[in-house]
Amino acid sequence: MSGPSSRRRSLAAVFAVPGALAVITLAGLPVALAGGGAHGAASWLALGAPVAAVLFAWARRRR
Amino acid sequence: MTRSALRAWHAVHKWTSLICTLFLLMLCVTGLPLIFHDEIEALLDEDHPMPVVADESARVSLDTVLDNALAARPGEVGVFMSFDEDRPVVNVTSAPRHDSPEREMTLMSLDHRTGAHVAAPADDGIMHVILQLHIDMFMGPWGMYLLGVMGLLFAAAIVSGVVLYAPFMRKLDFGTVRAGRSARIRWLDHHNLLGAATLAWALVVGLTGTINAFAPLITGYWQADQLAEMTADYAEAEPPAELASIDAAVRTAMAAAPGMRPQFVAFPGGAFSTDHHYAVFLQGGTPLTKRLLTPALVDARDGALTDMRPMPWYMQALLLSQPLHFGDYGGLPLKILWAVLDLFTIIVLGSGVYLWLARRRKGVDARLLAAHGALEPSR
Numbered sequence: 001m002s003g004p005s006s007r008r009r010s011l012a013a014v015f016a017v018p019g020a021l022a023v024i025t026l027a028g029l030p031v032a033l034a035g036g037g038a039h040g041a042a043s044w045l046a047l048g049a050p051v052a053a054v055l056f057a058w059a060r061r062r063r
Numbered sequence: 064m065t066r067s068a069l070r071a072w073h074a075v076h077k078w079t080s081l082i083c084t085l086f087l088l089m090l091c092v093t094g095l096p097l098i099f100h101d102e103i104e105a106l107l108d109e110d111h112p113m114p115v116v117a118d119e120s121a122r123v124s125l126d127t128v129l130d131n132a133l134a135a136r137p138g139e140v141g142v143f144m145s146f147d148e149d150r151p152v153v154n155v156t157s158a159p160r161h162d163s164p165e166r167e168m169t170l171m172s173l174d175h176r177t178g179a180h181v182a183a184p185a186d187d188g189i190m191h192v193i194l195q196l197h198i199d200m201f202m203g204p205w206g207m208y209l210l211g212v213m214g215l216l217f218a219a220a221i222v223s224g225v226v227l228y229a230p231f232m233r234k235l236d237f238g239t240v241r242a243g244r245s246a247r248i249r250w251l252d253h254h255n256l257l258g259a260a261t262l263a264w265a266l267v268v269g270l271t272g273t274i275n276a277f278a279p280l281i282t283g284y285w286q287a288d289q290l291a292e293m294t295a296d297y298a299e300a301e302p303p304a305e306l307a308s309i310d311a312a313v314r315t316a317m318a319a320a321p322g323m324r325p326q327f328v329a330f331p332g333g334a335f336s337t338d339h340h341y342a343v344f345l346q347g348g349t350p351l352t353k354r355l356l357t358p359a360l361v362d363a364r365d366g367a368l369t370d371m372r373p374m375p376w377y378m379q380a381l382l383l384s385q386p387l388h389f390g391d392y393g394g395l396p397l398k399i400l401w402a403v404l405d406l407f408t409i410i411v412l413g414s415g416v417y418l419w420l421a422r423r424r425k426g427v428d429a430r431l432l433a434a435h436g437a438l439e440p441s442r
Contacts, residue, residue, distance in 0.1 A: 008233050015229070017237035022263035029267055032393030033351045033386060040393045047400040050260040054407060057238025057256050 017053065024049045064230060076223035077419065083216040084412050090210065090272070091409045093197040098390055098401050100190055107190070111182040113150055113174065123178040125310035128153045131178050132171045142168060143335075144309065145327035151175040154183070161332030204279050211276030217269045224258050231255060247421045254414040257407045264404045265411075271384035281381050282334060285374075293360055293370040294337045302331060302338040303364040309341060311366045316343035316359035319371050323347055326356060331363045339363055350392055354382045 028046020031039050064072075096103060129141055132155035142163070143156040153175045158168045172183040185191070199206030232255065240252040274281075291298075313325050323345040329335035336342035340360040346353045359371040374382065386392040390401030 011229060014232045018225075018228070018259035018262065021260055025263035026267070029264075029387060032397060033354070033383070035349055035351075036394070040397070043393045044396045044400065047264070047397065047404070050264065051400060051403050051407075053238065054257060054260045057240065060238075 021050045021053055064226075069227075069230060072223050072226045076220055076227055079216045079220040079223065080415050081419065083213040083220065084416055086210060086213040087217055088409065088412050089200075090197060090213075091405050091412065093193045095402060095405050096190065096193055097197055098398050098405070100194070101391070102395075104184075104190060107188065113152075113181065114177075114179075116174075116176050119176065121176045122151070123175065124308075125153065125313060126308050127178045128173045128175065129155060129309055131180065132173055133157060135171060135180065136169055139169070141309075141330045142333050143327055143329055146175075146325055147172075152181060161330060162334070207276045207279065211273045214269045214273035214276060218266055218273075221258075221262055221266055221269070225262060228255060228259060247418065250414045250417055250421075254411055254418060257411045257414075261404050261407050261411065265408055268388055268390075268404075271388035274381055274384040275388055278381055281377055285378050286334070286337075289372070289375055289378075290337055290342075290358075290360075293372065294340060297337060297339045297369075300339060306331065306341075306363050307361075307366040312341040312361040312363070313343055315361050315366060315368050316345060316371070319359055319368055320345045320357060323357065336360070340369060350386075354386060355379055356382060 024046050028043045028049075031046065032043035033039075125144065129144065133139060133141060136157045139157040139159055140161055141155060142158045142161060143154075145154045145156075146152075147154070151174065153173050155171050155173060156168050157171065170183050172181050173179065174181050195201055199210065202209070231251070235252075237259065238256050240256065241248050309328060313328060317323070317325065326344050326346045329342040329344070331340055332338050335344075335358075337360070339362065341363050343359045343361060344356040345359060346356055355374065357371065357373055360369040361367070362369050373379075390397055
């Protein structure tokens with residue numbers, strides 16, 4: 001992950017991270033409806049993924 | 064993507080966003096405390112501990128509860144009766160008529176062990192004002208529908224934003240924030256990062272909010288469709304002059320659905336029942352089955368069970384869209400994540416307005432070229 005490069009990225013590369021975050025979020029949202037305990041923890045991890053991605057990006061921002 | 068396609072998507076993104084942003088900002092700001100309404104109400108309200116009684120397992124008849132409630136509201140009738148999950152409290156909603164509008168209704172709480180009144184949840188505090196702003200801006204059903212349409216525009220803004228994300232990010236890694244560049248470039252990067260990370264959550268909360276906003280129409284359709292079908296034999300009958308025992312009606316419904324408990328009862332003549340029935344809404348025990356209510360219709364004249372059937376898909380969609388909108392179904396950690404994602408969405412909305420204002424002298428082409436000549440040649 002290094003800022004602007006001379007190489008143009010493919011659509012798949014552009015959407016790899018946002019797509020993965022969307023899939024994880026959509027999978028995790030209904031899980032806690034099924035019950036508490038492990039289900040709840042799984043949904044926290046899933047919803048934590050987009051938050052962690054943002055915090056990670058902020059932590060390493062530069063230029 | 065061609066220049067003209069890009070311009071069209073940009074126009075969609077700009078206009079859907081501009082129209083809905085102020086409403087969405089209001090919804091995100093009022094929604095934030097609502098995520099924690101349980102915790103905040105516990106802090107604001109002094110807790111009302113239940114009085115100690117000799118026999119904790121004692122239960123008075125629901126007919127006694129209803130009589131005691133209505134004795135405090137002379138001339139009014141029962142509209143709803145609901146049952147607290149975590150304490151022996153029965154809530155009775157009364158109104159001048161069975162079909163009175165919501166603002167004329169009175170909510171009372173009574174002790175199921177003794178039939179005595181206990182403190183009812185306050186409905187005039189700051190949390191109530193925030194909730195009403197969030198639901199309909201004090202404008203009734205039309206306010207709800209207006210916010211529901213704003214939710215659809217928000218979804219369109221997200222989808223068009225995803226389309227625009229590709230040309231802007233062709234030469235940037237996910238999450239790049241060009242801290243050394245102009246304020247506009249930096250806020251564009253924050254906008255793209257936060258928008259891309261939260262898009263699935265924002266779509267789900269936006270669209271479930273829209274479904275909730277159209278609840279009166281969905282419930283009305285269910286009443287005209289399923290309730291009418293379940294009670295076709297009653298189409299010509301006069302409404303009962305005297306109502307049968309509500310206690311017996313609830314027991315009849317529970318006997319028909321072993322393992323389920325009543326969540327609320329709608330009285331004859333209101334929005335959730337027919338003119339001839341107590342509609343007893345039963346819920347299961349898991350977080351999922353707790354939401355998927357099953358209505359049992361009990362004849363309000365003779366107390367016999369008329370019909371019981373699961374909700375159709377559109378009512379299940381409405382019932383499930385409530386927790387998915389509120390984020391209150393996975394404990395405090397889920398609420399905190401909900402709040403963080405809500406704050407991120409506020410930043411996306413705010414930075415979007417800023418980018419529109421900062422645009423001024425630059426067209427979309429110039430901005431894209433500035434963001435690394437990302438345009439493909441026109442084909």
